[in-house]
Amino acid sequence: MTEARAPQLPTVDDVATRAGVSRQTVSNVLNSPEIVRPETRERVQAAIDVLGYRPHASARRLRTRQSSTIGVRLDPVTGNGVSGSVFDRFLHALVEHADARGMRVTLFTARDDEDELQHYMRLRDGADIDGVVLTGTRYDDPRTAGLAAEGIPFVAFGRPWGAEPLDDPARLWVDVDGRAGVQAATEHLVGRGLRRIGWLGWPAGSGTGDDRRRGWEAAMTAAFGHGAAELRALTTEAEDRVPEARIAIERLLAAGTDLEALVCASDSLGLGAMMAVREAGLPHFPVIGFDNTPVAKAVGLSSVDQRLDEVARATLALLMGEQGTRVLPHGGADRHPRLITPQLIVRRSSHLAPVEEEAGGTTSGDHINGKETQE
Known part of the structure; x- marks a missing residue:
């Protein structure tokens, strides 16, 4: 019986021959692609894909002192x-x-x-x-x-x-435009005819939290001309944990308020707020979080997706x-x-409703003081 031979793996020379370039050009495409002309780089990459060539990681590391x-x-x-x-x-x-x-x-x-x-x-x-x-x-x-x-x-x-x-x-850094995301969330609620839109955020001093709050401020000022004092009156703060957010909104409800909706700095705060308003008998009170976590999707919490x-x-x-x-x-x-730029994901306001709302759809909402409005 003849012993079967393992298939021979493609080499750099095979890639060079198929692409019609030198061995050094293939090496440049693999190790310094920025110095190779785009059309040549594309031709070499096409040959690599067709042949299924894979560079030897250990050899490359010894040669370049790079670990990939x-x-x-x-x-x-x-x-x-x-x-x-x-x-x-x-x-x-x-x-x-x-x-x-x-x-x-x-x-x-x-x-x-x-x-x-x-x-x-x-x-x-x-x-x-x-x-x-x-x-x-x-x-x-x-x-x-x-x-x-x-x-x-x-x-x-x-x-x-x-x-x-x-x-x-x-x-160098990459970040999500929290201000733009929160501004879009607030403008969405304004477009539903709501005016008393509160902000539930982290204590001042967090770069990310302060940036997100500025989005809410911009939307409220543009829509209603609110100044600093009016914005402060619509603001509630809590540490970024569900229990703290729930307690903060429960206290707000107990004190009496005319808020119609809440925009939150995170899904943790949003979930805590959602629990508080639902337990207060306001099942359609709009709450929007930030991060679009799996929990937000599971409980039907509208949220800003960071992409x-x-x-x-x-x-x-x-x-x-x-x-x-x-x-x-x-x-x-x-x-x-x-x-x-993040993306606002709008969901139905009813608790434990994980279905995204259809474009243009509306659902009933609740005023915190009990008067019905439209979300």
């Missing part, structure tokens, strides 16, 4: 299972798009910011990562300055609030170039931060 790996810190569990799912969904999208570019994502944990930076430097020095995607950014985040000082290529998911200027090419797939795509485009297959060097004046 991106480092991401796995954020600690906060106990917020509602809005906490945003990172999980972003990470899934990032891994999926990175894989399509021949890149891997390695996760690690860290005790604090300094420990996180030390991890990045050790991984970089050992050629275990080529770049970093930074998450959980906040005011005066020391990690952006630390990574920039070390020359480690990185892109942040979220604006580095407090680090001026925000268009610094050494501190995390697009965020992940833009993050890799800044880190590797639009069509690149390797991480670009730190900095670069030709790359600029990106702001992704």
Whole structure:
């Protein structure tokens, strides 16, 4: 019996022959695609696809000192299972798009910011990562300055609030335009004929929360000419947890209010508000959250979707170039931060109704003081 031979895998030379180019051109397409003319790059990529060629990862790493790996810190569990799912969904999208570019994502944990930076430097020095995607950014985040000082290529998911200027090419970021998303949510309610639209947000001082609140302010001022005092009277604050939001709205109801709807800084706040108004006997009182989490869909909570797939795509485009297959060097004046426009998802206001509302549809609503209106 003749022993069956394993099929021979395609080589760089096979790709070069099929594409009608040199072996070096194929290598350039794989390792430095930006230096190859687009039409040549497309021809080589077509040959790679037809032949099913796959570069040998270990050989490439030894040759280029590149690991084809991106480092991401796995954020600690906060106990917020509602809005906490945003990172999980972003990470899934990032891994999926990175894989399509021949890149891997390695996760690690860290005790604090300094420990996180030390991890990045050790991984970089050992050629275990080529770049970093930074998450959980906040005011005066020391990690952006630390990574920039070390020359480690990185892109942040979220604006580095407090680090001026925000268009610094050494501190690249991709973020969701929270202001635009909340403004669209508020304008949707205004379009339904509602006037007393309240804001349920986080305590002041959160870059993301303050930015989202500005969207509500802009819509209310444009529609009704509200000043600072009137906007404050329509504002309620709570920590980003369901129980705190529920208690805050229960107290608001007990004190008496003429609010007709609520726009919230997150789905955690939105869910807490939704529970409070339902238990108060107002099953159709409009509440809109932010993040479009699975919980929001399950309970029929209208919400602003961050379009995390697009965020992940833009993050890799800044880190590797639009069509690149390797991480670009730190900095670069030709790359600029990106702001992704979110999408409002409108659902029926009845509790536990997971069906999205049809375009142009209306459902009955409730005034907090008991007078019926239209959502």
